[in-house]
Amino acid sequence: MKMVKVIGSVTSTIKEESLKDFKLLFVQMVDLKLEGKKEYYVVVDTLGLGEGEVGLIVTGSTAKLTDATKGKTVDGTIVAKVDRLDMDKNVKT
Amino acid sequence: MKMVKVIGSVTSTIKEESLKDFKLLFVQMVDLKLEGKKEYYVVVDTLGLGEGEVGLIVTGSTAKLTDATKGKTVDGTIVAKVDRLDMDKNVKT
Amino acid sequence: MKMVKVIGSVTSTIKEESLKDFKLLFVQMVDLKLEGKKEYYVVVDTLGLGEGEVGLIVTGSTAKLTDATKGKTVDGTIVAKVDRLDMDKNVKT
Amino acid sequence: MKMVKVIGSVTSTIKEESLKDFKLLFVQMVDLKLEGKKEYYVVVDTLGLGEGEVGLIVTGSTAKLTDATKGKTVDGTIVAKVDRLDMDKNVKT
Amino acid sequence: MKMVKVIGSVTSTIKEESLKDFKLLFVQMVDLKLEGKKEYYVVVDTLGLGEGEVGLIVTGSTAKLTDATKGKTVDGTIVAKVDRLDMDKNVKT
Numbered sequence: 439m440k441m442v443k444v445i446g447s448v449t450s451t452i453k454e455e456s457l458k459d460f461k462l463l464f465v466q467m468v469d470l471k472l473e474g475k476k477e478y479y480v481v482v483d484t485l486g487l488g489e490g491e492v493g494l495i496v497t498g499s500t501a502k503l504t505d506a507t508k509g510k511t512v513d514g515t516i517v518a519k520v521d522r523l524d525m526d527k528n529v530k531t
Numbered sequence: 532m533k534m535v536k537v538i539g540s541v542t543s544t545i546k547e548e549s550l551k552d553f554k555l556l557f558v559q560m561v562d563l564k565l566e567g568k569k570e571y572y573v574v575v576d577t578l579g580l581g582e583g584e585v586g587l588i589v590t591g592s593t594a595k596l597t598d599a600t601k602g603k604t605v606d607g608t609i610v611a612k613v614d615r616l617d618m619d620k621n622v623k624t
Numbered sequence: 625m626k627m628v629k630v631i632g633s634v635t636s637t638i639k640e641e642s643l644k645d646f647k648l649l650f651v652q653m654v655d656l657k658l659e660g661k662k663e664y665y666v667v668v669d670t671l672g673l674g675e676g677e678v679g680l681i682v683t684g685s686t687a688k689l690t691d692a693t694k695g696k697t698v699d700g701t702i703v704a705k706v707d708r709l710d711m712d713k714n715v716k717t
Numbered sequence: 718m719k720m721v722k723v724i725g726s727v728t729s730t731i732k733e734e735s736l737k738d739f740k741l742l743f744v745q746m747v748d749l750k751l752e753g754k755k756e757y758y759v760v761v762d763t764l765g766l767g768e769g770e771v772g773l774i775v776t777g778s779t780a781k782l783t784d785a786t787k788g789k790t791v792d793g794t795i796v797a798k799v800d801r802l803d804m805d806k807n808v809k810t
Numbered sequence: 811m812k813m814v815k816v817i818g819s820v821t822s823t824i825k826e827e828s829l830k831d832f833k834l835l836f837v838q839m840v841d842l843k844l845e846g847k848k849e850y851y852v853v854v855d856t857l858g859l860g861e862g863e864v865g866l867i868v869t870g871s872t873a874k875l876t877d878a879t880k881g882k883t884v885d886g887t888i889v890a891k892v893d894r895l896d897m898d899k900n901v902k903t
Contacts (some may be wrong), residue, residue, distance in 0.1 A: 707824075
């Protein structure tokens with residue numbers, strides 16, 4: 439899984455039939471200090487995360503393994519909201 | 532999904548049989564300000580996007596999940612046209 | 625497989641049903657001197673690695689091939705603990 | 718698909734049984750000006766491209782979808798020869 | 811496929827059951843001059859390559875397509891030993 443921060447949302451009227459019911463979030467990968475990296479994805483959200491919140495995404499074929507995304511043209515899905523990150527104090531960052 | 536801008540098209544006469552009927556677009560990944568990154572893909576378009584327009588692509592095996600691309604040698608497909616991107620105002624870019 | 629160091633753990637209360645029973649570790653890729661690179665993953669651990677320990681992860685669909693992760697929304701799993709790394713003495717680093 | 722230029726070929730006597738009949742080309746990713754990037758692949762060629770020619774490759778499981786590569790240990794295949802690339806004149810490069 | 815050089819080996823006592831019988835090599839991606847890049851993998855070797863030798867690896871689900879790796883938790887496998895690389899003389903490096 440990759441750890442990301444929700445930084446926006448995408449509105450699309452013309453899209454694949456199978457994407458019709460999904461909320462599309464614009465997310466940014468974060469590092470161990472939760473600071474944004476220059477890597478962005480648009481992902482499906484079924485957990486209801488809001489802007490600024492941190493979550494975990496799965497990509498590739500795994501993104502289609504949730505009940506909601508089965509068989510859909512989806513290659514990125516939020517699967518968890520991150521409540522807390524406990525870091526080893528000795529990590530050099 | 533990845534957010535991209537259509538920046539050109541590819542003409543190919545010698546190609547895999549299963550690619551015969553597709554329009555191939557040359558797309559560039561964009562960041563949260565819609566500025567182009569140095570990452571390019573050639574993707575199949577079934578939605579009719581034009582040059583300069585912004586869309587979402589799926590890659591890998593998901594690219595073969597649309598009605599049009601099923602079973603084809605395709606690993607990148609446009610699945611949505613982006614109408615609007617709403618960004619969190621606090622995002623550092 | 626990718627070689628990583630365990631640098632922390634992730635706590636999540638709201639998550640996909642199929643992730644309920646897993647311990648989620650925050651890992652950092654390491655190079656041939658075991659120094660951390662700027663590439664991070666959150667992975668499932670079924671072997672019991674602790675902070676600072678080095679292991680191997682599989683990503684993508686392979687991450688769902690262990691007995692514990694079969695059919696789960698998991699795209700990164702620890703599959704080995706690294707005891708020793710023997711390097712060719714002539715490698716330029 | 719990724720756009721690449723053929724820059725060499727690979728000779729291998731010891732290899733997986735299923736790779737026995739393939740010509741292996743060394744290709745380099747190109748940008749929108751067809752200049753080489755520092756990203757290389759070795760791919761199977763069934764279309765007969767020569768050195769210096771530009772083509773499209775598929776990677777991952779899609780590389781095994783052509784008639785020739787079905788079931789083989791192949792994760793990169795040339796699927797098209799690029800005849801012409803028409804770029805939007807307003808693209809900043 | 812990716813071209814890599816064998817630069818070491820990994821010893822692991824605690825690992826997934828399905829990895830028990832494999833020799834795990836530490837490999838480094840090489841460029842067209844066979845010089846090492848800062849990209850490393852741990853892969854399964856069934857061909858018997860030694861340190862300093864150059865080979866081709868497949869990654870992702872393709873890594874499980876050899877007779878030896880079928881159904882195993884493996885996402886990187888050596889599938890060829892590179893004997894010779896013939897480069898186009900006009901390539902800018």
